[in-house]
Amino acid sequence: MNAPDSFIHTALSPAVGQSQPHESARAQVAGAALYVDDIPEVKGTLHAAPILSNVAHGRLLGIDASEALAMPGVRAVLTTSDIPGDPMLATFTHDEPIFARDTVQHVGQVAGLVVADTVMQARHAARRVKLRIDPLPAVLDVREAVAAKSWVLPPVTVKRGDAAAALARAAHRLQGSLEVGGQEHFYLEGQVAYALPLEQNQWWVHASTQHPGEIQHWVAHALGVASNAVTVECRRMGGGFGGKETQAGHVAVWAALAAQRTGRPVKLRLDRDDDFMITGKRHPFAYDWDVGFDATGRITGLKLMLAANCGFSADLSGPVADRAVFHADNAYFLEDVEIVSYRCRTNVQSHTAFRGFGGPQGMIVTEAILGDIARHLGLDALTVRQRNFYGTTERNVTHYGMTVEDNIVAPLVERLAADARYAERRAEIARWNATQPVLRRGIAITPVKFGISFTATFFNQAGALVNVYTDGSVQVNHGGTEMGQGLHTKVCQIVADELGLPFERVRITASHTGKVPNASATAASSGTDLNGRAAQFAAREVRARLAAYVAAQQGCQPEDIVFQGGRVRGPGGTLTWEQVVDDAYHARVQLWSDGFYATPKIHYDKHTLSGRPFYYFAYGAACTEVAIDTLTGESRVLCVDILHDAGRSINPAIDIGQIEGGFIQGMGWLTTEQLVWTGKGHLATHAPSTYKIPATGDLPAHLHVALWPEANREDNVAGSKAVGEPPFMLALSVFEAMRDAVAAARGGGPVRLDAPATAEHVLKALQAPAT
Ligand code: MTE
Ligand code: HPA
Ligand code: MOS
Numbered sequence: 001m002n003a004p005d006s007f008i009h010t011a012l013s014p015a016v017g018q019s020q021p022h023e024s025a026r027a028q029v030a031g032a033a034l035y036v037d038d039i040p041e042v043k044g045t046l047h048a049a050p051i052l053s054n055v056a057h058g059r060l061l062g063i064d065a066s067e068a069l070a071m072p073g074v075r076a077v078l079t080t081s082d083i084p085g086d087p088m089l090a091t092f093t094h095d096e097p098i099f100a101r102d103t104v105q106h107v108g109q110v111a112g113l114v115v116a117d118t119v120m121q122a123r124h125a126a127r128r129v130k131l132r133i134d135p136l137p138a139v140l141d142v143r144e145a146v147a148a149k150s151w152v153l154p155p156v157t158v159k160r161g162d163a164a165a166a167l168a169r170a171a172h173r174l175q176g177s178l179e180v181g182g183q184e185h186f187y188l189e190g191q192v193a194y195a196l197p198l199e200q201n202q203w204w205v206h207a208s209t210q211h212p213g214e215i216q217h218w219v220a221h222a223l224g225v226a227s228n229a230v231t232v233e234c235r236r237m238g239g240g241f242g243g244k245e246t247q248a249g250h251v252a253v254w255a256a257l258a259a260q261r262t263g264r265p266v267k268l269r270l271d272r273d274d275d276f277m278i279t280g281k282r283h284p285f286a287y288d289w290d291v292g293f294d295a296t297g298r299i300t301g302l303k304l305m306l307a308a309n310c311g312f313s314a315d316l317s318g319p320v321a322d323r324a325v326f327h328a329d330n331a332y333f334l335e336d337v338e339i340v341s342y343r344c345r346t347n348v349q350s351h352t353a354f355r356g357f358g359g360p361q362g363m364i365v366t367e368a369i370l371g372d373i374a375r376h377l378g379l380d381a382l383t384v385r386q387r388n389f390y391g392t393t394e395r396n397v398t399h400y401g402m403t404v405e406d407n408i409v410a411p412l413v414e415r416l417a418a419d420a421r422y423a424e425r426r427a428e429i430a431r432w433n434a435t436q437p438v439l440r441r442g443i444a445i446t447p448v449k450f451g452i453s454f455t456a457t458f459f460n461q462a463g464a465l466v467n468v469y470t471d472g473s474v475q476v477n478h479g480g481t482e483m484g485q486g487l488h489t490k491v492c493q494i495v496a497d498e499l500g501l502p503f504e505r506v507r508i509t510a511s512h513t514g515k516v517p518n519a520s521a522t523a524a525s526s527g528t529d530l531n532g533r534a535a536q537f538a539a540r541e542v543r544a545r546l547a548a549y550v551a552a553q554q555g556c557q558p559e560d561i562v563f564q565g566g567r568v569r570g571p572g573g574t575l576t577w578e579q580v581v582d583d584a585y586h587a588r589v590q591l592w593s594d595g596f597y598a599t600p601k602i603h604y605d606k607h608t609l610s611g612r613p614f615y616y617f618a619y620g621a622a623c624t625e626v627a628i629d630t631l632t633g634e635s636r637v638l639c640v641d642i643l644h645d646a647g648r649s650i651n652p653a654i655d656i657g658q659i660e661g662g663f664i665q666g667m668g669w670l671t672t673e674q675l676v677w678t679g680k681g682h683l684a685t686h687a688p689s690t691y692k693i694p695a696t697g698d699l700p701a702h703l704h705v706a707l708w709p710e711a712n713r714e715d716n717v718a719g720s721k722a723v724g725e726p727p728f729m730l731a732l733s734v735f736e737a738m739r740d741a742v743a744a745a746r747g748g749g750p751v752r753l754d755a756p757a758t759a760e761h762v763l764k765a766l767q768a769p770a771t
Contacts, residue, residue, distance in 0.1 A: 002324070015493040015503045016199060016718045023489045023508060024482070026238060027348035035238055036192045036206045037269050044193075046336070048258045048268040049122035050625030051112045051129045052277060053104035055139035056347040056681030060104050060111065061480055064130040075123035077129065079112035083257060089526025090217055093153070093314035096350065098253055106279030106348050107681045110250070111387055115258045115266060123271060138347035140681050142286045142309040145344035152314040153343040158325055158609050160399045166301025166336035170292025174376055176771075177289070180755040182309070182582055183282035183354055183669045186693050187483075191279060192269040193252035195219075197258040201307070203256055208237045210481050211521035216513045218249045218255045220554045227529030230256075231573035234252075234696075235510035236260055240483035242353030242664070247279040247523045254439055276686035279677060280352035280627030281319055282287055284309040286360040289369055292657055297373050297384035300648060302334055307342040308358075311350040315687065316748075317343050319455050320351075320358035326361035326400060330729075331409045331449040332370070332388040333395040347681055355524060355665060356728045359450055364755065367446050367732050368739070372750035375743050381736065382422060382445050386413065387513045389447075390664040400612040406617055409447050413621045417445060420623035420641035424430060429625070433744045439627050442741025446733040447621045450726040452525060453602050459520040460615075460759055461597035470590040472578035474499065476504045480531035481511045481518025485724050486654035487527040489538045491535045493650060494718060498539035500563030516594075524718040525722035528650065530597060532717040538595030545593075549584045550575070586720035595674075601714075616714040618721045620644035622663065622730035623701075637667060637734055639702040644730070647721030649713035659705045659727040666731025668694040670738075670755050671704035742766055 027033035051063075065077040080087050080099040089096045100111040111131055115227060115661050116122035139145050172360060193215075202225065207215050220227045232252070238376055251268055258266040270278065285308055292301035306324055310317035311434045319720050328339055348423040371387065374381035389410050397406045417423070421447055429441045464478035469764040476495050482488045485596040488508040496506045510543050511519075520530070546568070548557040554561075554572030562569045568580045574584075604611030625639040642663060646655040672692040676684045685691040711719030739751045 008602045009324045013497040013718070014495040016650050017648070018493070018651065020489055020493055020503055020651055021485050022654065023492060026760060034235060035049065035189050036194055036208050038432065038457040039194060039206055041267070042265045043122040044167055044195060045265040045267060046115050046258070046494065047115060047119040047122045047314055048113045048115045048266050049119070049126040050110040050254065050274060050278065051114065051126045053100060053109040053111055053132045053133065054107055054109050054133060054142065055104055055135055056173065058104050058133040058135040060100055060102055060131060061134055062132040063111060067128045069124040071121065071125045071128065071231065072116060073117035074125045075117070076115040076374045077112060078115065078257055078261055082261055084224045084260065086122065089253065090221035091246070091315065092185065094346040095314040108349060108683065110254070110278060113254055113258055119269065138290055138349065138678060138681050140346055142284060142307050142344050142346060145346050146307050149741060150345045151343055152310045152345045153318050156321070156609065157342045157345070158337065159338040161336035163301050163303045163336045163338035163651065167290060167292040170300050172376065173292050173293050174211065174372055175290045175324050175749060176372065176750065176752065178287040178368055178754065180285045180361060180364055182284040182351060182675050183673055184276060184675065184691055185241045185243030185281070185354060187239030187241060187243055190270050190272055190275045191244070191248055191251045193248070193255040194265065194267040195252065197259050197263060198636035201225055203259070205230065205232045205252050205256060207232055207234055207248055207252045208244060209234050209252065210237070210240045210244045210483060210523055212481065212511050213511050213517070214246070214521065215249050215252045218253050222253045223260055230641065232513045233510050234481050237481065237483040240467045241355050242523065243279060243356060243738055245353040245523050252371055275685045277683055277741040279352040280311055280315060282354035282454045282669070283317065283326070283351040283358065283361060289365060291369050291373065295377065296387055297377055297379050299332065299334060301336040302553045303360065304328060304339045306339065306362070306365070307344055309346050309351060310343050310349045311346055313350040314742040315350045315352050320353065322455055322609060323358035324362035326613060327359040327452060328366055328400055329448040330366050331390060332366060333390045334399050337399050337568060339399070343669060348677060355662065356725050357524065359725065360666065361727050363729055364732055364735065366489045368738055370595045371736050371739050375748055375750055378748065380426070381470050381740065382417065385447065386410065402614065403614045408619050408645065408708070408710070409449055410551055412619055412708055413445060413447050414645040416621045416623055416641060419643070422435060422623055425433065425625065436633055437492045438629060438656045440630055440741045441625060441627045442739070442744060443623070444733045444734065444736035444740050445621055445623045446736050447615045447619070448726050448729045449619055450729060452519065452529065452614045453599055453616055454524045454614060455604070455613045457602050460526065460530065460602060461613055462534040462597050463516045464531060464534035464538045465515050465594065466535060466542055466593055468542055468581055469583045470582060472505070474501065475516040476506060476508050477534050478511060478531035478533055478766065479511070479516040480527040481522040482533060483522065485527065485658060486636055486651060487522065487531065490650045491532050492538050494532045495539045498536050499543055499568055505566070524727065525724035527724065528720065528723055529716055530599070533597040534595040536595065536717060537597060538593045540589065541593035542593065546580055547588050549587060550580060552679050616716065616721070619643055619708070619724040620726055620730055624733035624737045626734065626741055628738065628741045628762055630766055632681060633759035633766065635671065635738060635757060635762060637700045640704070642705045643708060644705065645721060647716065648719035650718050650720045652707060654670065655707065655723045656705050658723045660703065662727030663698065663730045664694050666728040667734050670731055670735045672758050674756050674758050738762065
């Protein structure tokens, strides 16, 4: 959509900084790229389908599979008693059964599997298995869970200063509440795994997963074997978005158990409706807030309650809720502040990672508060936001005690406001609104400051393996996974530059637990930071060995040898890369190496949530203009300008794609994507007919993305910054622009609008009594 900004790179790094097409792009558009369900099936492969609970909470008294077992093609029915290892999943909290045991805890919980010759035979038979359930009272609402103290993990409080005293002496004060919905990942490729028995109780699992290492661990634990008996492989996913960080593990464990039970290869590909019913989503949140501020709109005190609806088990809810607390400040200095975070247990799907990982849910409430402060005081919302920004030398310590050292939010927002003509357009919109009987427009600029690193410090490590073959071709493996975000392309660019080779000489293969062990999930946007660096170190090691070999031949120092453009140059002459590799091989020089990277500087106390959880911050800002129809509540996003900080971009085309995609996905979360559970806990919106992600027709007519032209101030690979998740939160500008348009129709004052801003919610906000 945009011509990528150009960057200056040294002659020694010709691949990094280029808009190299995605390494699979051509194969993907040609239908030649393999996903798990495309892998040619081994003879004898069977297919599994899950048996689902249709009750939100109850005692599971018995399972009657007799009718299913009599159906054509059915080979087996598995329940919890068929698990040779631990019947609980090997999650950190160990609170999730593999198959429902004595209770069911949500509609869609898997109580067992049917295994049959074909997918459809298995699915039909699974519907005929009868669960005998004695219903119990279910907790479905997050506020109900708070009242009942129904937690998956204990509450966490983070405070600085004295919020109560600051509120008591504040010149102005506002209180409010907010409800924000969840989000279905809607990866194009649904959850799928294919498990194959090998000899001597060993297993091979093809899985669509962001975390092959965790699947290896979970499968081994369920089968009662050691990790060295399980290999997990993933060439690519058709999207993950956090929904395949843990949720892919359940499917893989089920497939492996069915393979173990039948002694046959088993594939489990979830039907889309079942995927909606079984797997967790973005956490819905509820908030109460009480804010004090001065006449300029500067916040002087804040009490904030965040309640995360976690569903029936903990899954990743602890770190998700932590990240929401860490991002409640977004880009703003909160001096006297008290934040309470509840991690609520409810009888729905177990909510999980989703792009931003709690960050969006932390930021949205503070953006809403700032918008309301501006409307209460009759000030411009951007001015109020700017007055609350972190400083660069003072007012620069977060509520969790981390000094913000790389703050660029003020100049970045200033430049975006100028480029997008914010002030002029705000005046034009006000004039336009004054002439309109029905439509109202709104505009908002919101910033993003997103912390990069896994909050659990130990996850911030990565390994890689670079193999140079005797023909001079290079194969790279690393612990990360490809889900469409372009990680593999960036890693190949980094390795090509390190070895002075054209990009085409470097090939990446599937992520594989046997090649790089103990890898963290590809998550927290840190895929390139971690794996790119590990691969760079591996390649550097190979280059150092070759340089030492050539230097010995030419009687010079290794530093005198230059690798560039497929050639190796020294004082004694220039050789082709292929010649050097072939000579070195015959001289018995090791042509491959591993590499390892651990992020420096980070540490934090997980009990008090204080320290430096993040290596650096990624910044950005968006200016969004919307229109609403005050009679129907319908809306459109008209015009979007984004200025985003990807550091020195490794691949501008891919980074701009991430920014556009992240923004539009965030726009969907805040506008049309509404999850509706019935009073009995059934997810009523379990297919694209009722769950509306943005379609091409919903794209804003104007969507412009520019990159901030400055390298990462921390020493990160190639000067880049992580870009996978931060742009998602640029969509908060859509929500604030909606609230601006609602305020225009109401004649000013605070606006109570719940997310997503569906037509119903917008109408409700328009009609709510003034506060
Ligand atoms: N982009 C595409 N096309 N598909 C995806 O599934 N996942 C997002 C983001 N961008 C995703 C994506 C999420 S949730 C994360 S954490 C990052 O990519 C992970 O990849 P990275 O760390 O390599 O950026
Ligand atoms: N982000 C994303 N995924 C994670 C994290 C995180 O901080 N921690 C554990 N999984
Ligand atoms: Mo992304 S939510 O960290 O997988």
